Amino acid sequence: MKRWLVALGLMLGMQSAPWARDSDPPASLYHLDVALTDQSGQARGLDLYRGHPVLVTMFYASCKATCPLIVDTLRATERALTPGQRKELRVLMISIDPARDTPQALQQLATERHIDTTRWTLVQADENAVRGIAALLNVQYRKLPGGEFSHSTVVALLSPQGEVLASSGKLGGADPALLAKLASQPIDN
Amino acid sequence: MTRALLIAVLWLGAAAQAAAPAAATPAQGRARVPGATFATVLPPAPGQKTVTVAPFELDRSPVSNADYARFVASHPQWRRDRVARVFADAGYLRHWPNGTGPAAANAKQPVTQVSWFAAKAYCEAQNARLPTWYEWELVGAAGSQVPDARNDPAWRQQILDWYARPASAPLPEAGRGPANYYGIRDLHGVVWEWVLDLGSMMVSGDNREQGDPDVTKFCGSGALSMEQKDNYAMLMRIATLSSMQASYTSSSMGFRCATDAATK
Numbered sequence: 001m002k003r004w005l006v007a008l009g010l011m012l013g014m015q016s017a018p019w020a021r022d023s024d025p026p027a028s029l030y031h032l033d034v035a036l037t038d039q040s041g042q043a044r045g046l047d048l049y050r051g052h053p054v055l056v057t058m059f060y061a062s063c064k065a066t067c068p069l070i071v072d073t074l075r076a077t078e079r080a081l082t083p084g085q086r087k088e089l090r091v092l093m094i095s096i097d098p099a100r101d102t103p104q105a106l107q108q109l110a111t112e113r114h115i116d117t118t119r120w121t122l123v124q125a126d127e128n129a130v131r132g133i134a135a136l137l138n139v140q141y142r143k144l145p146g147g148e149f150s151h152s153t154v155v156a157l158l159s160p161q162g163e164v165l166a167s168s169g170k171l172g173g174a175d176p177a178l179l180a181k182l183a184s185q186p187i188d189n
Numbered sequence: 190m191t192r193a194l195l196i197a198v199l200w201l202g203a204a205a206q207a208a209a210p211a212a213a214t215p216a217q218g219r220a221r222v223p224g225a226t227f228a229t230v231l232p233p234a235p236g237q238k239t240v241t242v243a244p245f246e247l248d249r250s251p252v253s254n255a256d257y258a259r260f261v262a263s264h265p266q267w268r269r270d271r272v273a274r275v276f277a278d279a280g281y282l283r284h285w286p287n288g289t290g291p292a293a294a295n296a297k298q299p300v301t302q303v304s305w306f307a308a309k310a311y312c313e314a315q316n317a318r319l320p321t322w323y324e325w326e327l328v329g330a331a332g333s334q335v336p337d338a339r340n341d342p343a344w345r346q347q348i349l350d351w352y353a354r355p356a357s358a359p360l361p362e363a364g365r366g367p368a369n370y371y372g373i374r375d376l377h378g379v380v381w382e383w384v385l386d387l388g389s390m391m392v393s394g395d396n397r398e399q400g401d402p403d404v405t406k407f408c409g410s411g412a413l414s415m416e417q418k419d420n421y422a423m424l425m426r427i428a429t430l431s432s433m434q435a436s437y438t439s440s441s442m443g444f445r446c447a448t449d450a451a452t453k
Contacts, residue, residue: 140388
């Protein structure tokens with residue numbers, strides 16, 4: 001039944017995601033219907049961390065310049081949290097380079113950078129999906145003739161329902177504005 | 190940047206009345222555009238001034254209010270009373286008297302007050318897509334008889350004249366403007382138009398944090414620089430597009446759809 005509904009939705013060209021809920025706030029990113037594939041090859045939805053505060057960023061794995069700093073920045077943000085906050089927080093890194101960032105490449109990056117994939121997920125999405133997500137996060141990016149990308153670095157903090165609570169362009173350390181928003185999030189434990 | 194936008198808005202409002210003789214009937218369907226290599230105002234990389242565009246097809250006219258109302262009827266999640274705010278701001282379809290369609294007098298005008306997400310969804314529902322900036326720039330360079338009229342002073346002046354008209358004039362009907370070399374109408378002088386790669390139109394004005402060592406906004410080669418600085422009409426368009434976020438709507442922003450050219 002559910003699959004039939006999803007198929008019907010696809011036929012109608014529905015933009016709203018099959019996992020979107022009536023309770024999702026109008027500004028929730030979880031309305032966007034995009035198919036993601038994580039570093040283990042598993043299909044995921046944009047709301048894979050629904051119910052948790054999430055740091056979301058866009059990147060590409062082969063970037064040698066500023067981009068490794070994105071992982072450092074996310075780590076610094078985690079380190080600045082209380083243990084209770086850290087336990088709740090999730091991190092979603094979305095690749096803008098679907099051609100090269102295969103699940104294998106993402107897994108390799110996760111291994112090289114000692115990323116804890118129980119709380120962090122790296123995903124790829126097709127070009128059209130990347131466009132939609134980048135538009136929601138206000139990430140600007142462009143594929144360069146040599147296959148590299150130029151992109152703006154944005155770390156967004158999502159509420160458990162997928163609303164952007166704060167967005168930061170700061171690289172290299174935790175952004176106090178993000179931390180303040182995180183601190184104001186209710187924690188279950 | 191803000192000032193550029195302001196000027197752009199002032200000019201565009203202006204554009205509402207097309208100058209040239211109206212076509213007897215509005216143009217229908219898509220025109221095939223052969224692939225081409227041309228000099229762009231937005232170089233893809235430092236030192237590279239040309240881009241190559243593959244053959245594609247582009248709507249001869251902007252999408253009208255009536256067209257868009259048909260889409261909303263079959264895709265009610267895009268009604269203005271149902272759309273998720275994350276996809277369209279509060280101005281979405283504000284000019285319609287109700288949630289289902291335009292006033293009769295506006296039915297044939299280009300639809301405006303639609304966000305990038307909405308325009309993209311409309312095109313996807315037609316098994317199409319928005320044109321890329323380079324596709325748009327290629328056809329936007331055409332005169333009535335030549336594929337590239339950008340160095341023709343008369344052509345340039347005509348576009349600037351359009352932009353100098355008063356903002357209070359109502360929009361003309363879509364598809365009534367003169368056909369260009371490709372048989373495409375209303376590219377200039379009616380509405381700005383969304384492009385698919387809106388998020389790639391990085392221009393230096395946006396790279397404002399460059400002076401702060403703690404903030405590196407751009408990863409990679411950074412912001413683009415613009416060429417052909419005397420090509421005001423194109424630069425206005427880029428200034429406008431790069432100031433728009435994907436959920437924004439505007440009374441002067443419409444769109445048309447494209448497809449890859451069918452393979453022979």
